[in-house]
Amino acid sequence: MRPSAEIDIGYGVDAAGRGVAYARTSSSVLRLPFRIAQRPLLLDRAGGYAALGTVARALQKRGIGRARFRLPDRQLVDELTKRSQPPDELSLANVRARCALNALAQCEIEYAECSELMQRARAEVALNLAA
Numbered sequence: 001m002r003p004s005a006e007i008d009i010g011y012g013v014d015a016a017g018r019g020v021a022y023a024r025t026s027s028s029v030l031r032l033p034f035r036i037a038q039r040p041l042l043l044d045r046a047g048g049y050a051a052l053g054t055v056a057r058a059l060q061k062r063g064i065g066r067a068r069f070r071l072p073d074r075q076l077v078d079e080l081t082k083r084s085q086p087p088d089e090l091s092l093a094n095v096r097a098r099c100a101l102n103a104l105a106q107c108e109i110e111y112a113e114c115s116e117l118m119q120r121a122r123a124e125v126a127l128n129l130a131a
Helices: 043-061 074-080 088-102 115-130
Strands: 004-013 018-024 029-035 066-071 106-111
Touching: 004 043, 004 115, 018 043, 018 115, 029 043, 043 066, 043 074, 043 088, 074 088, 074 106
Parallel strands: 004 066, 066 106
Antiparallel strands: 004 018, 018 029
């Protein structure tokens, strides 16, 4: 059986589509950059999809097969757990995230504040813009 992990995710993305995701497990914090090629109006939610996909791929490469993801965007969680459909402009982002999640043997997605990680990621993105 492949190892499992519980992961809190925080992310930030700038207007140019450059983003960073922080993924906290019980033993470490991963910092993972990502990029959104097409920048929709709902950039923050698109950033959530990109962050989740990036984290899922990183875990899979590390041999983690089962994960419980906690994300700070309730609407994103609802869209991923099939309770609601994403807006058309986020359909591709939704599909990409689902593909990354499908590479894992099992995953759950739930809502959680993750405010510390969100602040950290947003601050880093803001600092990169100012630099």
